[in-house]
Amino acid sequence: MVTGQTKDVGWNIGVSKTVPYPIEAVWELLTSPEGIAIWLGDGVASIGGKGDRYETTSGTKGEIRSNRPHDRMRLTWRPADWDHDTTMQVAVVAQAGRTLLRFHQEWLADADERERQRSHWQRVMTASVEALAQA
Numbered sequence: 478m479v480t481g482q483t484k485d486v487g488w489n490i491g492v493s494k495t496v497p498y499p500i501e502a503v504w505e506l507l508t509s510p511e512g513i514a515i516w517l518g519d520g521v522a523s524i525g526g527k528g529d530r531y532e533t534t535s536g537t538k539g540e541i542r543s544n545r546p547h548d549r550m551r552l553t554w555r556p557a558d559w560d561h562d563t564t565m566q567v568a569v570v571a572q573a574g575r576t577l578l579r580f581h582q583e584w585l586a587d588a589d590e591r592e593r594q595r596s597h598w599q600r601v602m603t604a605s606v607e608a609l610a611q612a
Contacts, residue, residue, distance in 0.1 A: 491582075493580075498575070500576045502612065503569050515601060516601050518533030537554065537556045
């Protein structure tokens with residue numbers, strides 16, 4: 478196996494950052510319409526429970542696999558121009574008044590898609606941190 482590829486979840490990418498905000502504030506942003514637009518896309522007002530489906534205005538669609546407040550959300554994630562589903566996880570971990578925020582995506586098609594998604598999730602992280610600073 479090469480970096481970014483596992484036998485269990487194929488090609489995957491994770492981006493994480495510890496932010497100087499309590500877990501409640503980070504979770505509130507992630508689940509607000511503004512936060513959802515940052516990491517998932519426009520047109521989704523809220524993240525539902527297991528089995529609920531979503532679709533963004535750009536055509537990304539999927540299904541919620543789990544939603545555990547102040548812990549993690551797992552969902553399938555498939556942009557309109559992709560021919561395969563991926564699994565996306567957004568997780569938070571409290572760390573003494575700070576929070577570890579992580580975006581992780583599994584079942585990417587290949588190394589090129591992994592690199593494109595690395596850039597995507599890095600931009601999402603930057604935008605999330607900026608939104609937290611303005612909250």
